[in-house]
Amino acid sequence: MEDKTSFKSNINWFPGHMTKAMREMEKNLKLVDMVIELRDCRIPLASANPMLDKLLHQKPRLIVLTKKDKGQMEYISQWIEYLSNDITKVIAIDSLSENVADKIVQASLNVMKEKINRWIRKGMKPRAIRCMVVGIPNVGKSTLINKLAKKKITAVSDRPGVTRSLQWVKLNKDIELLDTPGVLWPKFEDLNVGYYLALVGSINDQVLPLMDVCLFALDILLKEYPERLIKRYNIDLSGDLTAIFERIGRSKNWLTANNQVDVQRTMMMFLNDIRDDKLGPITWEKINGNRESI
Ligand SMILES: Nc1nc2c(ncn2[C@@H]2O[C@H](COP(=O)(O)OP(=O)(O)OP(=O)(O)O)[C@@H](O)[C@H]2O)c(=O)[nH]1
Ligand SMILES: [Mg+2]
Known part of the structure; x- marks a missing residue:
């Protein structure tokens, strides 16, 4: 396992893409209330992009461990506990055989519970929460979005202040999805x-x-x-x-x-x-x- 030279020359390929993708992501993040971050349940840390933490600041997050049929539930449960905190909830899904749409909607509302209560306390008119799906390549973004989209579908038309190229998909009265999945390039120094x-x-x-x-x-x-x-x-x-x-x-x-x-x-x-x-x-x-x- 010596050939680290070719590895080094190859990873130079990543940063350019990553910087651009991150800038784009930062822009889109401003438009959403929460993020649905997909990670592969077989590698819950390696499939995260550590830069996302910096971009999210304190924004609520749902971490979805995908492809749970390909992982071992005893370890996945440990990861769920390990990754959960005040503003981050964690679930595991198998998009190929489960009814993931309901699961994601429920978990997202749960993530946003505090914030929604705050809106209500402030007397603000409740509105649908806005989410963006992000994740590294091949983690299952398109599969999940297709499943979610089948549940709805009303594409939300032009919203003031939002560029026309961004499409919002209304999943139900409570949730809207920014329909371009955010590709996070994996970052690996290790x-x-x-x-x-x-x-x-x-x-x-x-x-x-x-x-x-x-x-x-x-x-x-x-x-x-x-x-x-x-x-x-x-x-x-x-x-x-x-x-x-x-x-x-x-x-x-x-x-x-x-x-x-x-x-x-x-x-x-x-x-x-x-x-x-x-x-x-x-x-x-x-x-x-x-x-x-x-
Ligand atoms: N076993 C299993 N396979 C899944 C699951 N979700 C997605 N896949 C498969 O994983 C592969 C990649 O899924 P995509 O939805 O295309 O992943 P993506 O994140 O959109 O990938 P990029 O567009 O390349 O970034 C496909 O072959 C899917 O069928 C899952 O929950 N379980
Ligand atoms: Mg895709």
């Missing part, structure tokens, strides 16, 4: 964060050396889920990571014409196995893992 993002498919496979990503995953699997490796590949787990990786390729017949392990193919297939849950649901990031919290 290589492990990069590996986690690669494992769930939130950065593409060109960004990090694929073998490093595979060996990173294999190391965790070996320590925490050896029985799953044995079940899937029926292999002996002795020796170093490279030897085990070779055995994985051989066990599945991912070989070249002259009977050598096809390394490229084995890397891709192994990562596909991971991303398609062939090794079972995995919450990769654990609380009190080897990384400082963001």
